Amino acid sequence: GQNIDQPTEMTATEGAIVQINCTYQTSGFNGLFWYQQHAGEAPTFLSYNVLDGLEEKGRFSSFLSRSKGYSYLLLKELQMKDSASYLCAVKDTDKLIFGTGTRLQVFP
Amino acid sequence: KAGVTQTPRYLIKTRGQQVTLSCSPISGHRSVSWYQQTPGQGLQFLFEYFSETQRNKGNFPGRFSGRQFSNSRSEMNVSTLELGDSALYLCASSLAARRGLLEQYFGPGTRLTVT
Numbered sequence: 001g002q003n004i005d006q007p008t009e010m011t012a013t014e015g016a017i018v019q020i021n022c023t024y025q026t027s028g029f030n031g032l033f034w035y036q037q038h039a040g041e042a043p044t045f046l047s048y049n050v051l052d053g054l055e056e057k058g059r060f061s062s063f064l065s066r067s068k069g070y071s072y073l074l075l076k077e078l079q080m081k082d083s084a085s086y087l088c089a090v091k092d093t094d095k096l097i098f099g100t101g102t103r104l105q106v107f108p
Numbered sequence: 109k110a111g112v113t114q115t116p117r118y119l120i121k122t123r124g125q126q127v128t129l130s131c132s133p134i135s136g137h138r139s140v141s142w143y144q145q146t147p148g149q150g151l152q153f154l155f156e157y158f159s160e161t162q163r164n165k166g167n168f169p170g171r172f173s174g175r176q177f178s179n180s181r182s183e184m185n186v187s188t189l190e191l192g193d194s195a196l197y198l199c200a201s202s203l204a205a206r207r208g209l210l211e212q213y214f215g216p217g218t219r220l221t222v223t
Contacts, residue, residue, distance in 0.1 A: 100150035
């Protein structure tokens with residue numbers, strides 16, 4: 001079956017670093033996406049990993065280990081505007097299978 | 109470049125009715141995917157269209173259908189609405205090639221409430 005697990009909620013302090021984990025078990029794998037979704041808004045693309053290793057993009061980094069079925073999103077220098085849901089999605093052929101998302105709350 | 113647009117943004121229907129939602133992709137994008145988002149289930153894939161053909165389908169009943177036009181605009185239809193169909197319906201477009209799906213850009217969604 002298809003299964004993508006993420007923590008439901010996380011909290012962190014402004015200026016800190018937070019790591020959001022995602023584990024997956026899918027019948028196919030052609031890459032992993034991370035999306036950010038603010039309340040009441042559409043998801044926006046953050047990162048895409050298809051090979052093992054770390055992809056860095058400004059304050060955000062994403063890591064993938066295909067052998068472990070594991071990814072994480074690392075957010076540095078947290079800002080209040082980073083309070084949002086973070087969605088992990090696995091590309092299975094031409095479908096995106098989403099986890100239920102991690103709601104991150106950043107406190108001052 | 110204009111983003112993905114969806115109409116209407118909000119809709120209230122009663123059980124048993126049918127509804128049609130519309131999505132206009134980013135100019136040049138030929139792939140359109142539809143998702144249903146609910147608090148308990150998260151984002152669930154409905155179907156994907158590429159060049160007017162349904163290329164992939166999720167695990168939803170036949171009451172959910174869609175189509176794509178030659179200008180890549182897409183519509184989805186839900187017939188015989190049920191209370192459980194209340195959700196945010198998101199459309200995403202992609203600069204997909206025949207070999208597969210690339211990064212997706214989401215529209216603002218249509219919030220459907222079934223009473």
